Amino acid sequence: MTQTSSDAATEPGDGLVVGEDGLARPGWAATDPLLREYYDSEWGMPVTDERGLFERISLEVFQSGLAWVTILRKRAAFRSAFAQFDPDAVAAFDATDVERLMADAAIVRNRRKIDSTIDNARATVALREAGGLVDLVWSHRPDATPAPRSVDEVPSSSPESVALARALKTAGFRHVGPTTMFALMEAVGIVDTHLVGSHRRGTSGVWGSAV
Structure with missing residues (x-):
């Protein structure tokens, strides 16, 4: 097990990190709490105003x-x-x-x-x-x-x-x-570049699963 922070558990080898919450995220969003929250709740979601x-x-x-x-x-x-x-x-x-x-x-x-x-x-x-x-x-x-x-x-x-x-x-x-x-x-969700395997892949409502 590769420990990158108290919330990061394993690295599958494709750039994803599976956290202790069982969710896979890219490395850039896996350790810093601010980036993790941004990735989980905002990045890639449609902005239409x-x-x-x-x-x-x-x-x-x-x-x-x-x-x-x-x-x-x-x-x-x-x-x-x-x-x-x-x-x-x-x-x-x-x-x-x-x-x-x-x-x-x-x-x-x-x-x-x-x-x-x-x-x-x-x-x-x-x-x-x-x-x-x-x-x-x-x-x-x-x-x-x-x-x-x-x-x-x-x-x-x-x-x-x-x-x-x-x-x-x-x-x-x-x-x-x-x-x-x-x-x-x-x-803003115009494209979905969440890695296949990320828990956020296809969650924007714009592209579906898009795999």
């Missing part, structure tokens, strides 16, 4: 180059700093708000990412005249989802994520490359 998608895009933007757990630990602070990710409110941010955010040690103080998030809020508002952010993002759902049996089989991008990145950039979004957008698609 504008504010929710804007928040997820914003967090993916800030995550670029950082560990996802860092963003999760700062999530409450991000919500407070960015008006609960209300696109209308963030779209109205000005230079004073940028300086406020750059001085906020509770979030990631990266001016390029802050500026991108404000620009993305404005693009989100503008998209309402063309069907809205939710329709644009979900229109890139593929005909089939991956069915990875090991972590090595999980893709980092797809033709649909390339197309989504292109469409968002055309609509005025920034910092939304194909890899970042594939991560978004995984997070």
